[in-house]
Amino acid sequence: MTKSIQLSKRLRAIAGMVTAGYRLADIGTDHGYLPIWLLQNNRIPYAIGMDIRPGPLEHARVNMQSAGVSDKMELRLSDGLDQLQEDEADTIVISGMGGMLIISILQNAHQKVCSLKELILSPQSDIPMVRQFLRTNGFVITDEEVILDVQKFYTIIKATPGHDRSCAESDENGVTFEDRFGPILLKKRTDAFLKMLLNQMETNQQIIDRLESASKTDQNLNRLYELRQKQQEISAVLGNDPHVKGVNNG
Known part of the structure; x- marks a missing residue:
C-alpha cells in the first residue's frame, strides 16, 4: 500500500507554482515531500531531490519508496546544484534557506540556472536582495505569494529567465522599492x-x-x-x- 503525502500550507503554495509537466529539481529537499506529492498527483513526470546532508536524503528515500514513486524520482547528495547537469530539469525549487545562501547557490551554477525554464524560491531572509539578484541577472519575476503558515509568514517567488533589466531607482545597495515589497505582491495586495x-x-x-x-x-x-x-x-x-x-x- 502506497503512502499518500500531505503538504503544509507553505509547501502546497510552492507546489501550486510548479508548471505542470515540467521536470523538477528540489534543492534542499529534506524529506522529499514536495517532489513526492507532485509525482503522486501526476503534476510532474520526473523529479530529482537534492540535499547536502545524508540524513534527510535517507528519510526522503524511505518516503519515496513508501509513496511508490521510485521509478520517477532520484536522490542526490549535492552542495547546491553541483550534482545537477544542464538540461536535467525545467524547474528548480529552493526553499527553507536564507536569501544570501540562495543567491550563492544560483551564482555558483550560473550556466545551469540559465538553462532552466523557471525558478521557485522561498527565502527565509534577505528577500529584497534575492529579488534584486534576479532582476539584475536577467530574470523576470512572474508570480509571488505570501503565505501565513503556523503563525509565520513565508514569501514565495517564481521567476523565469528573461532580458528585463530594470532601470528603476535603487538605494545604495542596488535595491529598489519593488525589490523590497515585490512587484507582483504590490499588484495583488493579498490579505x-x-x-x-x-x-x-x-x-x-x-x-x-x-x-x-x-x-x-x-x-x-x-x-x-x-x-x-x-x-x-x-x-x-x-x-x-x-x-x-x-x-x-x-
Whole structure:
C-alpha cells in the first residue's frame, strides 16, 4: 500500500507554482515531500531531490519508496546544484534557506540556472536582495505569494529567465522599492501580504520605542533612521486602502 503525502500550507503554495509537466529539481529537499506529492498527483513526470546532508536524503528515500514513486524520482547528495547537469530539469525549487545562501547557490551554477525554464524560491531572509539578484541577472519575476503558515509568514517567488533589466531607482545597495515589497505582491495586495506589512510595522514600532529610550549612540541613531524610513515605505504601500482595516481586524 502506497503512502499518500500531505503538504503544509507553505509547501502546497510552492507546489501550486510548479508548471505542470515540467521536470523538477528540489534543492534542499529534506524529506522529499514536495517532489513526492507532485509525482503522486501526476503534476510532474520526473523529479530529482537534492540535499547536502545524508540524513534527510535517507528519510526522503524511505518516503519515496513508501509513496511508490521510485521509478520517477532520484536522490542526490549535492552542495547546491553541483550534482545537477544542464538540461536535467525545467524547474528548480529552493526553499527553507536564507536569501544570501540562495543567491550563492544560483551564482555558483550560473550556466545551469540559465538553462532552466523557471525558478521557485522561498527565502527565509534577505528577500529584497534575492529579488534584486534576479532582476539584475536577467530574470523576470512572474508570480509571488505570501503565505501565513503556523503563525509565520513565508514569501514565495517564481521567476523565469528573461532580458528585463530594470532601470528603476535603487538605494545604495542596488535595491529598489519593488525589490523590497515585490512587484507582483504590490499588484495583488493579498490579505496575507497586507497582514505581513502590518506585522512588520508593529515590530518596527516596538524597536523604535526602545531605541528612543536608549542612549543616543551613532549606531542607535542610524538604526532609528533606517526603521523610520521603513515605516514610511510600508505606510506608502498600505496607503488609504480601506481593505487594510478589514485585514487588521480579521
